[in-house]
Amino acid sequence: MQKNSVRQPRPENVKGEFYVDHTCIDCDTCRWIAPDFYGRVGSKSAMTAQPQTDEERILSFQALLSCPTYSIHSSGSKADLKAAVDRYPEPVKGAEGVYYCGYNSEKSYGGSAWLVVREGGNVMIDSPRFDPKLVKRVKALGGVKYIFLTHRDDVADHAMWAEEFGAQRIIHASECNSQQGTDKCEIKLEGEGPWNFPGGADDLEIIHTPGHTFGHCVLLHKPSQALFSGDHLAFSRDPPGQLRIFKDYNWYSVPKQVDSVRILLNYDFLYVLPGHGRPRRMRDAAHRLQLINDLLEHEGAL
Numbered sequence: 001m002q003k004n005s006v007r008q009p010r011p012e013n014v015k016g017e018f019y020v021d022h023t024c025i026d027c028d029t030c031r032w033i034a035p036d037f038y039g040r041v042g043s044k045s046a047m048t049a050q051p052q053t054d055e056e057r058i059l060s061f062q063a064l065l066s067c068p069t070y071s072i073h074s075s076g077s078k079a080d081l082k083a084a085v086d087r088y089p090e091p092v093k094g095a096e097g098v099y100y101c102g103y104n105s106e107k108s109y110g111g112s113a114w115l116v117v118r119e120g121g122n123v124m125i126d127s128p129r130f131d132p133k134l135v136k137r138v139k140a141l142g143g144v145k146y147i148f149l150t151h152r153d154d155v156a157d158h159a160m161w162a163e164e165f166g167a168q169r170i171i172h173a174s175e176c177n178s179q180q181g182t183d184k185c186e187i188k189l190e191g192e193g194p195w196n197f198p199g200g201a202d203d204l205e206i207i208h209t210p211g212h213t214f215g216h217c218v219l220l221h222k223p224s225q226a227l228f229s230g231d232h233l234a235f236s237r238d239p240p241g242q243l244r245i246f247k248d249y250n251w252y253s254v255p256k257q258v259d260s261v262r263i264l265l266n267y268d269f270l271y272v273l274p275g276h277g278r279p280r281r282m283r284d285a286a287h288r289l290q291l292i293n294d295l296l297e298h299e300g301a302l
Contacts (some may be wrong), residue, residue, distance in 0.1 A: 010024070
């Protein structure tokens with residue numbers, strides 16, 4: 001395919017004002033944001049239906065804004081686009097103080113970033129794409145005091161966000177490197193944890209979950225029962241509704257990652273908000289226990 005043709009609509013798109021081009025990396029972001037309109041066809045995303053109402057168009061624009069490779073295009077109205085911009089960061093339904101940042105970055109392979117708004121200073125989890133429109137919206141929510149980086153893969157524009165807000169970055173020391181600038185992170189975790197959050201806060205806890213990488217960590221926000229799981233675990237798209245680890249994208253040890261899943265049996269959370277994979281809320285503690293045990297059984301660890 002010639003270079004100038006990769007931005008043309010994929011033939012799998014349903015014709016209309018939105019389309020996905022050939023540069024899609026199959027990250028799944030648009031499909032979980034607006035599943036009624038974006039689907040997986042031929043190993044990439046495509047418009048499987050076109051939005052008809054203003055609300056549907058705004059949702060489709062939210063997916064467009066969050067596409068890490070700018071692979072979604074639209075001839076829709078600027079008013080609907082502005083409405084989509086104004087929704088980010090978007091509250092996670094039912095999880096008080098927790099927001100999805102949108103603006104996923106190709107530097108993080110399409111990984112999602114999150115924001116916790118709290119009295120002790122707002123916390124950004126992993127890094128979205130640095131965009132002035134998102135910066136303005138984050139400022140309106142009180143800015144960012146800490147940036148928690150789960151591991152080396154999903155750091156994206158962390159340095160720009162840290163400079164903009166004077167934020168302190170937190171990462172495990174073993175994940176740091178000069179190429180990504182994470183060696184300049186202000187707080188480097190040592191050992192195996194768990195760690196209390198800086199400032200003596202008791203609403204957040206950092207848990208060491210080695211496996212995907214050696215120093216991978218997750219963050220638990222206790223008031224909302226939200227686990228920011230990075231690349232440790234997420235809900236699968238096939239089969240839907242199951243917790244899974246991504247063994248094809250493991251840079252350290254699958255057995256260690258399975259062991260780290262077992263550690264999470266000791267923690268109370270209902271939301272799994274990952275870097276990669278689909279976010280979801282579990283019904284209750286019994287459902288969480290069932291899903292984790294199903295994962296362990298699937299991996300031959302029970």
